[in-house]
Amino acid sequence: MRIIYFTDTFYPTTNGIVTSIISFSRELADRGHEVCIIVPDNPGVWDFEYHGIEILPMKGFPAFFYPDFKITFIFTPSLIQKIRKFKPDIIHYHTQFILGWQAIVLGKILKIPRIGTFHTYIADEWYLKVIGLENFHIFGELGWKYNNFFYEHCEHVISPSVNAREELIDHGIPAEKISLLPNPLPIEKKTALIHMDIATNTSNIIFSIGRLSKEKSFDVCIETIYLVSKKIPDVCFVIVGDGPERENLEELSRKLGIENNVRFLGKIPHEELMNSDIFARSKCFLTASTTETQGITIIEAMSFGLPIVWVDEKWVGEMIEDNGYKAKAGSAEELAGYCITLLEDAELWKKFSEKSFQIVKKYDVRKLTDNLEAIYVTTMKHGPRRK
Structure with missing residues (x-):
């Protein structure tokens, strides 16, 4: 399969979304699939290299409300051309922001089935505090309306936890449209660990x-x-x-x-x-x-x-x-x-x-990638067809 990921956060940033994307991408590439990841053009992004994985950075500018978050520019004809050349079988987006909307629009234009992973509830109380809107409770309701509208434009939704899946169902996303797929981790025996100096001798x-x-x-x-x-x-x-x-x-x-x-x-x-x-x-x-x-x-x-x-x-x-x-x-x-x-x-x-x-x-990423492959195959079977 040829898979395109869209994400507003990527290497060298370290967080759960990045770890999940990289873990799945590497395992998919190791199995012979081709993966293309569309990301913001942040410093250090070009340092990421792995066989079978292509990185396509997008220009943008830092968000005023979150300095480490970059708002990318709207997609260009050259991006569409690159995606056409890649010939993706499926689009998988991990963001509800600009790159997520680009994934939706490009999927519609190119007749490519789309999957969205629900990593973050954007109208959570804490995130509203970050942008100074915690006292405007209507934004919580609007957040779910936006969230639902966003995921209504994909063929399938992935939830990393049972409770997150139940939240989506409670707010109107059909249960049959949602698959449970936890974030993965390469499970390997830990040997020959490198000592890290933290300037303490305590065991506590x-x-x-x-x-x-x-x-x-x-x-x-x-x-x-x-x-x-x-x-x-x-x-x-x-x-x-x-x-x-x-x-x-x-x-x-x-x-x-x-x-x-x-x-x-x-x-x-x-x-x-x-x-x-x-x-x-x-x-x-x-x-x-x-x-x-x-x-x-x-x-x-x-x-x-x-x-x-x-x-x-x-x-x-x-x-x-x-x-x-x-x-x-x-x-x-x-x-x-x-x-x-x-x-x-x-x-x-x-x-x-x-x-x-x-x-x-x-x-274990190997077991969870088996499930991810099955989700991709099913979504491709029932998704839109290229003309």
């Missing part, structure tokens, strides 16, 4: 990954570590990721007097991170985010046997099966209590760790 390491932006609630995580440090003074919170809130989070650490307990490692290339020993040295993975459809960083943490401490977030909760603790959203006190329990109870930690290793097997 709590780990987290993510974009340092308001919707990820890292401020709650830092408040959690402050409370943990009162009971376990040598606790070390290691954060991988960068973003607009980094300076505020560093200031919060200093204000709470725990700057020596927090390590901001910044952006680390995904493969380098996954081949490092930082996961294996950590005692648990901590997240306070309430904006995930399926947290792939949690899957990555479980692949190293980490217990998970998270907040009451329905789309993440279905991933956890007796291998972690759930706290009330925004409650640093509850999160801290659970972290302390895992750091102090070795037997419980071992039980949760073994369970994480078991759970993560169902996210």
